[in-house]
Amino acid sequence: MKIKLSPRLEVIAGCVTGACSMADIGTDHGYLPVYLIENKGVSGAIASDIxxxxxxxxxxxxxxxxxxxxIETRLGSGLSVLKPGEVEVVVMAGMGGLLIRDLLKVQPAVARAAKKLVLQPMNNQAVLRxxxxxxxxxxxxxxxxxEGDRVYEIIVAEPGAMIVTTPLEYELGFEYYRHQHPLLGALIDRKIFLEQQIVASTQGRTTAVAAKQFQESSRFIEKLNEVKKCLSN
Incomplete structure (x- = not known):
């Protein structure tokens, strides 16, 4: 059987290419490690799920x-299934950004021993960055x-020091302004759409929380539109 990956998993696989070993944390169907072994030169993999x-x-x-x-399968939560340095690349994809952050926090030695982390948070990308x-x-x-109307963000990280020059880098990606991805405009449109929904749901509400959210989302939409305007120039 020939494994066909979704566009999201294809990009993630491309970020793993060149590694000898990898772990797919939260592997679900196991397509990613199978594809990497068969097509991308990975020699050994661990597929785990809780x-x-x-x-x-x-x-x-x-x-x-x-x-x-x-490929070895392991039952367990997050990085608890790995020993420090056991694999070169750790993939954590298809989870919420808060969950990925928390799983990294629980096993910092494992996270830091990997040569590379490939992370694909479904939300809260800024929190994870x-x-x-x-x-x-x-x-x-x-x-x-x-994939359809969704634009997925894939973050590749390794131990080191990072200098963030603008708060928008947390939202749009590290050095987004320098390495402008062809899908950056679509990502901005998607974020604007989601913030507009928040604005619509909080507009006119008098609670302090709703009023604060309305103001924050409105300001964020303005910043995103400014970036979008710069991209078109």
Whole structure:
């Protein structure tokens, strides 16, 4: 069976290319490690999940592709399934940004021993980037992937010092203004759309929380529109 990845997983796989070993934390169906072994020169992988059901699906695909010697499945939460330095690259994709941050916090030795982290948060990307900065990680690469009306943000980080020059880097990616991705405009449009929904839901409400959220979202939309205008010039 030939494994076909979604656009999101294709971009993530591209960020892993060149590594000898990797771990897919929260592997779900196991497509990513199988694809990397078969197509990208990865020689060994660990596929883990906190739930038994998706891990069984991953094991079935691994067995079908006869990759039992190259890919090991492990049941457990986050980086607790790994020893420091056991793999070169750790992938954590398809989770919330807060969860990824918390899983990195729980096992800092494992996170820092990896040569590279490939992270794809579904939300709270800015929170995750702020954590990486304060925890002593350098974002070395940012990628975007589009599926339908969603634009996914992929963050590649390794131990190091990061200097953020503008708060918008937390929202749009490290050095977004220098390395302008072809999908940056689409990402900005998506963020504007989501903030507009917040503005619509909080407009006219008198509670302090709603009023604060309305103001913050309105200001954020203005900043995003400014960036979008600069991109078109």
């Amino acid at each position: 739930n038994q059901k998706p891990l069984k699906k991953a094991q079935k695909i691994i067995d079908t592709q006869q990759l039992q010697k190259q 702020r954590y990486l900065e304060t925890a002593g990680f350098l974002i070395t690469r940012e990628e975007l992937a589009r």
